Amino acid sequence: MIDHVSRVPFAFGDLQGCHAPLRRLLDTLPRAPESPLWFAGDLINRGPDSLATLREVVGFGARARAVLGNHDLHLLAVHAGIRKMKDSDTIADILAAPDAPALLEWLRNRPFAHHENGMLMVHAGVLPQWDLTLALELADELQRALRAADWKNTLAELYGNEPRRWSPDLKRKDRMRVAFNAFTRIRFCTADGTMEFAANGSPASAPANHLPWFDAPERRTRDVTIVFGHWAALGLMLRENLIALDSGCVWGNRLSAVRLSPDPRERTVVQVECRECAGAGRGD
Template sequence: MLKLDMGVYVIGDVHGCVKTLAALIDQFEVGSNDEIWFCGDLVNRGPSSANCIRFISSLKIKTVSVLGNHDLYFLNICKDNPKSIADKGLCSILEASDKLDLIDWLRNRPMAHVEKNNILVHAGIYPSWDTKKVTLLSEEVCKELKSHNWQTFLSNMWGNYPNKWNDNLENFDRKRAIVNIFTRMRYISRDGYLDFLLKKAPSKKIDGFSPWFNHESLKTRKERIIFGHWSSLGLLIRKNIISLDTGCVWGGLLTAVRLGDCKIYSQKLID
């Protein structure tokens, strides 16, 4: 477990709501030895995607941010003409004089971050993956994102299949499965099939599927997994699970947790 005297604050999906983010961080009273982690989806939907990246990258303390599906969506379309993109927040990046710096900063984020017994991801972890495999698969995708062919790689990452992990998957099918699991998964069947279209809260029973973190074969059960992505699930804190997407961009709250004592911080949308 991270030391209680070191403040590690983890923030849910920001989605370009930089004013709300700044107000939330003001509540922390962070010191120089503190850290702020982000569950991904820093950009898209909200009004200030460019300023959100600038703000986070300029913080004077250590930050960790994993990639979310909306971050990857932006990286995939960043070669397009800004006039063809409906989201004005994303256009703020593409029209910025420092857009290449913003893009490079974002694509150099990890898919997962493992520290002590904490695992930070955007959406989830496949039940058969242990901590070592989480790290290796994150690095496998990050290697592609840091390469000269990263845009070609991303253009092949869209789609819902394969919808079951298999260690024998190869090439783009393998990478697409890794990306979808880390950034899009919510529900899984007992035999390991994923349904990426199901977005309801778990309180509404869905035949044949359950939240990935309830799967009986979850190998990372002894670790604490912190994630966002699932706004209909909202804030959920268990011994081994922390869910932090509380729908800020939809008019809800931006939520954070301090890992040492699980103190919750929240900020209403002000963007």
């Protein structure tokens, strides 16, 4: 019989192709083969073993709950001919792999948000004007569009910095672009939710009149525990209703996993060093 404890998920920060640290971390976790494994996006790119990392996560089958990050979407965009590969990319091995079609199809079918047991996992963040219902509706709209037959056209339209602020009056293309950027790129915004995309330093380096998205004073998802990655300079951060997981593995720091107990006092952290990935991290 599967007990309740064995079903508590473990959530992982950005892997970014760092396969060896992932294996070490998995070996370090308490033996609970039924526990769901949550991945906060950016499974691949910049680290040395993107193909092995993606295959590992896909191999978990239904245990894996992974949301799309900006690097995952970049891989899909390169595959679709929408974006060019960068010098710092480590995704060529995926594109050239014999199982590339299956891997890319699996990735394209990942969601932008995962909500379960009062916790919402996204890659980067949510805008302060969104409540949980709206966030899930917008994530579902993006997910359905990316799974449609014309997904390449849709993905091409999602790239761009404007508009930077949410409004319920936005037309479909602009609405989806705002949601796309919030779920996969946001770090800082103004109090009214206007996003800023250039800064990627620590919260102390916030541009004038900006603050971390999760500290926006009127954020409407404060009653939901949000699990996210994307922000290596922020690092591992645990608050009662906030779990930041990107502890900079691809920069040679650490890979983190957090046991997502409903009781914040029972959330445990497991980390491993990522020395073999030092120097891999460049850019977003």
